[in-house]
Amino acid sequence: MSLRTSPIHDLAMRRAELAPERAFQAVGILAIVLPLLLLLWLFGGALVDAWPRLGWDFLTGFPSRKAEIAGILPALAGSAWLMALTALIAIPLGLGAALYLEEYARPSRLTALIELNIGTLAGVPSILYGLLGLEIFVRVVGMGRSVLAGACTLALLLLPMVIITSREALRTVPQSLREASFALGADRWQTLRRIVLPMCLPGVLTGVILSLARAIGETAPLITIGALTYVAFLPDSVHSAFTALPIQIFNWTSRPQAAFHVNAAAGIVVLIALMLLLNGAAIWLRARLQRRVYW
Amino acid sequence: MSRESTGTGSNGGGSSDPVSTHDSRLSTLDSLNAPRALSERVIAAVLFACGMVSIFTTLGIVVVLVKESAGFFSEVSLGQFLGDTQWTPLFTDKHFGIWPLLAGTLLTTAIAVAVALPLGLLAAIYLAEFAPERARKVLKPTLEVLAGIPTVVYGYFALVYITPLLQKFVPGLAGFNALGPGIVMGVMILPVIASLSEDAIYAVPASLREAAYALGAGRLRTVFRVVLPSAFSGIGAAVILGVSRAIGETMIVAIAAGQQARLTADPRSPIETMTAYIVQISLGDTPTGTLEYRTIFAVGLALFLLTLALNAVAFRLRRRVLKGGAL
Numbered sequence: 001m002s003l004r005t006s007p008i009h010d011l012a013m014r015r016a017e018l019a020p021e022r023a024f025q026a027v028g029i030l031a032i033v034l035p036l037l038l039l040l041w042l043f044g045g046a047l048v049d050a051w052p053r054l055g056w057d058f059l060t061g062f063p064s065r066k067a068e069i070a071g072i073l074p075a076l077a078g079s080a081w082l083m084a085l086t087a088l089i090a091i092p093l094g095l096g097a098a099l100y101l102e103e104y105a106r107p108s109r110l111t112a113l114i115e116l117n118i119g120t121l122a123g124v125p126s127i128l129y130g131l132l133g134l135e136i137f138v139r140v141v142g143m144g145r146s147v148l149a150g151a152c153t154l155a156l157l158l159l160p161m162v163i164i165t166s167r168e169a170l171r172t173v174p175q176s177l178r179e180a181s182f183a184l185g186a187d188r189w190q191t192l193r194r195i196v197l198p199m200c201l202p203g204v205l206t207g208v209i210l211s212l213a214r215a216i217g218e219t220a221p222l223i224t225i226g227a228l229t230y231v232a233f234l235p236d237s238v239h240s241a242f243t244a245l246p247i248q249i250f251n252w253t254s255r256p257q258a259a260f261h262v263n264a265a266a267g268i269v270v271l272i273a274l275m276l277l278l279n280g281a282a283i284w285l286r287a288r289l290q291r292r293v294y295w
Numbered sequence: 296m297s298r299e300s301t302g303t304g305s306n307g308g309g310s311s312d313p314v315s316t317h318d319s320r321l322s323t324l325d326s327l328n329a330p331r332a333l334s335e336r337v338i339a340a341v342l343f344a345c346g347m348v349s350i351f352t353t354l355g356i357v358v359v360l361v362k363e364s365a366g367f368f369s370e371v372s373l374g375q376f377l378g379d380t381q382w383t384p385l386f387t388d389k390h391f392g393i394w395p396l397l398a399g400t401l402l403t404t405a406i407a408v409a410v411a412l413p414l415g416l417l418a419a420i421y422l423a424e425f426a427p428e429r430a431r432k433v434l435k436p437t438l439e440v441l442a443g444i445p446t447v448v449y450g451y452f453a454l455v456y457i458t459p460l461l462q463k464f465v466p467g468l469a470g471f472n473a474l475g476p477g478i479v480m481g482v483m484i485l486p487v488i489a490s491l492s493e494d495a496i497y498a499v500p501a502s503l504r505e506a507a508y509a510l511g512a513g514r515l516r517t518v519f520r521v522v523l524p525s526a527f528s529g530i531g532a533a534v535i536l537g538v539s540r541a542i543g544e545t546m547i548v549a550i551a552a553g554q555q556a557r558l559t560a561d562p563r564s565p566i567e568t569m570t571a572y573i574v575q576i577s578l579g580d581t582p583t584g585t586l587e588y589r590t591i592f593a594v595g596l597a598l599f600l601l602t603l604a605l606n607a608v609a610f611r612l613r614r615r616v617l618k619g620g621a622l
Contacts, residue, residue, distance in 0.1 A: 028421025096345025123606040125543025135359040217445025220545035
């Protein structure tokens with residue numbers, strides 16, 4: 001029984017009209033609202049600082065030693081390349097792992113180990129993925145400090161989150177539909193491909209987009225694998241050197257001149273706007289998913 | 296529509312609830328659809344390989360850190376690493392004592408927890424015990440926003456807004472310091488502590504509260520004397536996970552805490568954390584294969600072991616909560 005519906009709780013609530021309890025409630029609300037207000041104030045400050053720099057020139061310009069004419073085009077292009085490649089790598093791997101764990105794996109020590117390991121990986125600091133990427137992708141595999149190496153690193157970083165959300169999406173497909181498909185003579189892969197995957201796809205995509213919204217702000221692993229901080233060209237292949245929006249923000253922030261801090265603020269506004277856009281897309285997809293009923 | 300679904304469900308060999316018994320492992324039809332064709336086996340193998348990628352990722356991290364650290368420890372003794380109190384691998388007079396970096400990490404983490412623990416716990420108690428259901432549904436995800444902000448953005452806030460603000464109140468506060476980034480990090484880990492503590496508090500059985508009310512205790516007394524002690528394991532796990540997050544946090548401290556590895560407990564002075572050191576070396580042009588280059592893997596290994604140990608403790612505490620062992 002839920003505590004909230006309990007009549008005894010109501011009774012306790014009624015006799016609870018006491019000053020200390022009200023004061024405590026007010027403190028509790030403050031503990032939630034104050035940090036949010038602080039964040040709002042910080043964003044307000046960044047937006048005000050960034051306002052004069054925000055414009056078409058900033059979005060389409062190249063970095064420069066003069067803060068007033070510097071732009072973020074290479075950083076935007078680098079982030080776009082990174083996100084597209086990361087999604088291309090993380091979706092099949094994550095969905096494959098989720099399909100294995102949900103549809104194929106039988107309970108065994110190995111399955112339990114994989115599940116435990118996914119939880120462990122989710123707690124590894126992101127900069128350690130950077131060290132992994134530096135050694136494996138940049139050096140051993142020989143990708144160099146390329147946008148591909150960056151995407152591989154970010155894909156591994158996102159994998160736990162993609163697997164977890166994909167498994168949740170797979171679980172929403174009713175077992176009865178699988179059994180109906182089996183009864184019609186389909187084998188397991190046919191059932192997955194024709195019935196299960198189409199139905200869980202919006203859920204999987206929602207999870208992937210939310211993961212990408214997190215990845216687009218990731219800075220530390222990209223610095224570790226050697227993303228450049230000053231790039232005056234656009235990436236033209238997966239082997240190009242690259243920079244990314246958060247790296248550009250970091251670079252401008254670490255300069256002493258206040259004019260570059262203004263650029264960093266403008267970069268932050270663009271980055272947050274992109275994140276909001278991705279989150280909005282995920283929410284829209286989820287809403288569509290909830291409206292669509294197959295069974 | 297719903298009648299159809301119940302009909303199909305009951306045909307399916309005893310699966311009365313189509314959602315919760317989706318698991319193919321439990322289905323009686325499972326053996327009928329065991330892989331027969333070769334293509335089925337190939338697909339199963341490919342999917343299995345995808346599942347193994349996560350295992351290989353962990354192995355890869357361990358192997359990379361251990362291998363490069365082994366190169367480091369062949370030149371620098373473990374005694375020096377754990378005994379020396381100076382960290383100066385880039386100077387001519389080289390010292391390789393991890394303590395200054397560890398002290399920097401622990402200092403910023405302690406400040407973050409000092410901010411996030413009281414706020415997070417108060418928020419959790421309010422949400423679980425006092426907030427109306429509708430407010431709870433709105434406030435909890437809103438609080439999560441704090442954890443979703445990119446850390447490079449938090450770093451900018453710490454350096455450009457928070458530190459100058461603090462300098463008005465704190466005499467002797469340097470432009471790079473542990474205090475500003477520590478406070479901002481506290482805001483970042485607040486949702487971790489609040490959300491997981493709230494789960495733990497919410498999970499305390501109603502009967503315990505009712506027993507306390509029946510004994511004449513007020514709500515506050517009940518919360519502090521009965522509910523919080525019962526939820527102690529879960530709250531402990533929440534705090535430990537918050538600490539682990541703060542220790543691994545990189546960009547806030549790399550931007551706003553400075554790059555001076557020094558053994559100090561003074562939050563006003565510039566310090567360097569383990570993560571910030573890795574960033575510092577990565578940004579520089581240290582050639583690969585040198586001792587200086589290998590230091591980042593030795594520091595990374597220390598970081599890995601530290602966070603792994605904390606996460607393992609938190610995992611055990613949480614499992615105890617889920618099993619009801621906390622009571």
